[in-house]
Amino acid sequence: MGRVGSCYDNAAAESFFAVLKEEIGTRIWPDRATARTEIFAFIETFYNRRRLRRHPQWGYLTPVEIRQRHQQGHILAA
Template sequence: MGRTGICYDNAAAESFWAVLKEEIGTRFWPDRATARADIFGFIETFYNRRRLRKHITWGYLTPHETRIRYQQEQALAA
């Protein structure tokens, strides 16, 4: 959550929820455990591992690849 009246503070969270709503949609699950499993599966298999960050700054990598690259750079710097 960002500061009151500053829409840019909350942009990353709003972007995530927009993608989740678009991909998962408004369906009904038989129980809460099934809903949690489906949403967890979406986040871990698509959102973090296959979705490309479509910007030259991020090198067109997935968030998972970006994190691994960052950790490797930090290890080399230490």
């Protein structure tokens, strides 16, 4: 992990957690259930629905839009 060319590179996870810390912050929640609820809400309302994939290969779409197009392609092929 961390060596050049390592297939176990965790850049995607590090990027996600950087966005999570930036948006939610590093606060302390009263209990685990509250923390899970707020993080789940962040992922479902912002990270998957409004965040754009800034890459031409993904067409600058949100992850939800990419998933919907993928599912439509499978429905049409069936």
